[in-house]
Amino acid sequence: MAIKLENVGIAVRDLEEAIAFFTDLGLSVLGRATVSGEWTETAVGLDGNHAKIAMLQTPDGKGRLELFEYIHPDAIETEPTRPNEIGMHRVAFSVDDLDATLAIAAKHGCHPLRGVATYEDVYKLTYVRGPSGIIVMLAEELKRS
Numbered sequence: 001m002a003i004k005l006e007n008v009g010i011a012v013r014d015l016e017e018a019i020a021f022f023t024d025l026g027l028s029v030l031g032r033a034t035v036s037g038e039w040t041e042t043a044v045g046l047d048g049n050h051a052k053i054a055m056l057q058t059p060d061g062k063g064r065l066e067l068f069e070y071i072h073p074d075a076i077e078t079e080p081t082r083p084n085e086i087g088m089h090r091v092a093f094s095v096d097d098l099d100a101t102l103a104i105a106a107k108h109g110c111h112p113l114r115g116v117a118t119y120e121d122v123y124k125l126t127y128v129r130g131p132s133g134i135i136v137m138l139a140e141e142l143k144r145s
Helices: 015-024 038-044 098-107
Strands: 008-011 028-036 050-057 064-072 091-095 117-119 123-129 135-141
Touching: 015 028, 015 050, 015 064, 015 098, 028 064, 091 098, 098 123, 098 135
Parallel strands: 008 064, 091 135
Antiparallel strands: 028 050, 050 064, 117 123, 123 135
16 A cells, blocks of 8 residues: 655644745745535534635645635634644754744744754754744754765
8 A cells, every 4th residue: 555645734823924934934835725615524524614725835846735724613722732742743844054044934933942953963953933833843954965
């Protein structure tokens, strides 16, 4: 049996804000839509499911994020996820220039949770809290083969 990761879906408070953040980081919007109806109620398991969605892709064409903002039922606000909580944890990106990427994130009010760390002289990395409380890991490879 073959399996392939298609995308990671993230519910957001404000679709436009999330799109702006991720496109500024370098992702591109592949498409946008509003979905509702029986098929989406069945697939998602929510009566009256109605959402605005956007599919974004990384520049290498391999990674995709599906962002969705619920119109109905109302989105449920929760406390932002902490790094040690069980469940969906974070989305991670490798970047060519961590400092430049952090400057872009800062324009969106997103800063490292604690700071920038170096892992075994291989990666410089950090977690930032993105739009809607999403934890985003950013890592720059220090030693390239």
